[in-house]
Amino acid sequence: DQQVKQNSPSLSVQEGRISILNCDYTNSMFDYFLWYKKYPAEGPTFLISISSIKDKNEDGRFTVFLNKSAKHLSLHIVPSQPGDSAVYFCAASEGGADGLTFGKGTHLIIQP
């Protein structure tokens, strides 16, 4: 049973527009959420995170929003750039030492 769900396998966005990637979770014990970006043949790289005590975190072009009541988070990228084309993974932690729970990923394609 998937605890972290990314229901869009792929998303195509025009360069310069906003990209919105969505993630839903079912485990109420998750208290920290992260987004990772992954290029082919490379390991995931950390992008941005948010604690469950916040509803928004911003870092440059990247903003993550958390709606705890809906168990939903989203990543906004504004403006989208060609280098943003990658697979984006949503991940969650219960705060313990036992690793992260990942979604299946969304392949973001930025079109010129």
Added chain:
Amino acid sequence: NAGVTQTPKFRILKIGQSMTLQCTQDMNHNYMYWYRQDPGMGLKLIYYSVGAGITDKGEVPNGYNVSRSTTEDFPLRLELAAPSQTSVYFCASSYLAGNYEQYFGPGTRLTVT
């Protein structure tokens, strides 16, 4: 500062063979992790370690073993390889547990035929 390094990058194994995937980090992180990623899927935790000499099972530990004799190294051992272990394996480390980002290595692509 190399971060997390993994060797080999690629490997083909025959069914029943064994191998060790190497992982080393130079960030003095106590916490280290092994994940596998199957095509079209997210990463799943195989084993993790909270420090030298301490390891524990993750979500999918069957068919694997780990050891942690030093802070830097966290090798993953596959005994009696099976086709179901065909996957990309990622090692990761973090400074603290829980609410801190993990740093990933570049991965090892393993095929078992």
